Amino acid sequence: MSRLLKIAAEAGRKRSALPVLAAAVAGLAALVLPGAASAQQDRAFGGAIELVDPDVLRVCADPSNLPFSNEAGEGFENKLAEFLAPKLGRKRVEYTFFPQATGFVRMTLGSRRCDVIMSYPQGDELVQNTNAYYRTAYTLVVPKGGALDGVEAIEDPLLKDKRIGVVAGTPPASYMARAGLMAKAKPYPLLVDTRIDNSARQMIADLKAGTIDAAILWGPLAAWYTAKAGGDFTLTPLVKEPRGPTMVFRITMGVRPSDQEWKRTLNTVIRENQAAIDAILLDYGMPLLDEQDHPITTAGGTSK
Template identity: 65%
Template sequence: MAGAGRYRRWLPALLAIAAMAIGHGAARAQTNESGDLSIELIDPKVLRVCADPRNLPFSNDKGEGFENKLAELFAQKLQKKLEFTYFPQATGFVRMTLGSHRCDVIMGFPQGDELAQGTNPYYRTAYALIAKQGSGLDDVTTLEDERLKGKHIGVVAGTPPGTNMAVAGLMANAKPYPLMIDTRIDSSAEAMISDLAKGEIDAGVLWGPMAGFYARKANPPLHVTPLVKETTGPKLVYRIGMGVRPADQNWKRQLNRLIQENQGEINKILLDFGVPLLDENDRPIGPDTAAKSP
């Protein structure tokens, strides 16, 4: 599952750090059988969130991302003050934020990542194909479609769909965009959308939340197709929860209850940002079915 996290850029952090954190967390967990959150949290009266200061649509230091909005929702439900600890989501993000006890939760964390303990998922989405409306590629549903042969397709290097594209014979004409970037000055997603608008590529493949957000901002809007029908290469659908320290079992249980009790409001925030939500049968979740769990 490691590939699921690479879209957030901090997954390549050193596994040795994760192992140390897990070991430390296990020791602390044994001392907190009472359910007392004051043992686990920096300040039980404050929801302290780890986030990137410039990584839309997820978060920014202006509070404009959907993870900012989800944090606001959770703080309201918990009747806590909300504070963010901002740090660029590159190698060392987990260690410098959650692992250093500067904050208590990462709002978006892929299931299966070993750098932190995941909550139950609060959404399920997929990498998606982006194309212009009426281009003849806007009804393509899989990278195996023959209509993509010979086309120039953008893909972020090192992400899972690159494997699917290679298997489908699409890499010869592909345009790669860098995975590891400084978000203060660059955005691979914005560069891909710009190239698509200018006709320098015929289509692009992006992680679902980015695809939906930037396609909606384009003029005219672009068509987004979640890639749920792949039969070769890795599956491109992932569940996303939240990340907490391995020792923080009671905090994890409280977040799980919040997710369960507020799934409808969570889905509405995600849909407002264009996130292509999927149910467990890979069917799209829209406003009419927004109360469903991922």
């Protein structure tokens, strides 16, 4: 399970002192080093010092984390990168692969080995976010036609005494604890190397086998692994929870804080190609939501 989901759950809660320290250092350098002030200004406004490759779309990605990305190019991030590369004036796509666990941003984007993370939750300060290009939520998965079909919230009385799978440390676990559902819950690990293990795949396999009665997963994972498992399931985005941890997230692309012009370029391409982006995501069964939490069912933002 991607560490970025844990990051998303905590996005906006903490503010690092590093930006303040960086500003202080930059100000000192401007007093001591000739040209430092103008270089800092260039950095702030996306000047020529941005080290973004002008010919290649260099993507930071996980090598084994479907439906997002893999080395075979089968994820929606791969498809999205291939679609956007010519729109961005890039001749090809190249990847820096690293598992989305501790050190992912530092070893990829932070090391300037690549220039964009294709999916990143809005609000986290490890990267600079582009405008969001999709919105989705944690999702309840139950057998279609079963006793839990139609449940739309974690505090629904029908979930009492049910065995519910949940990834430990994610926002739904907080709501489950508040509803008194943790005693019979089956937790799955958050931080795993998806080349070796996969909590989402195992959770859906357990649901299909009847080991658990319901599963709560990040929406893209729920859609992907229920489709791969076969069988009939009902997927319900959990958008009706009471006040508490965020369950719905806007997903952006992540770039380096210094790359202001690159961010603006990506924002323009996202805006001009939103319908095509929606179509790619919907091909993967993504449970997309508009700003009113209505499901988007067709490309271009049409919802019902």
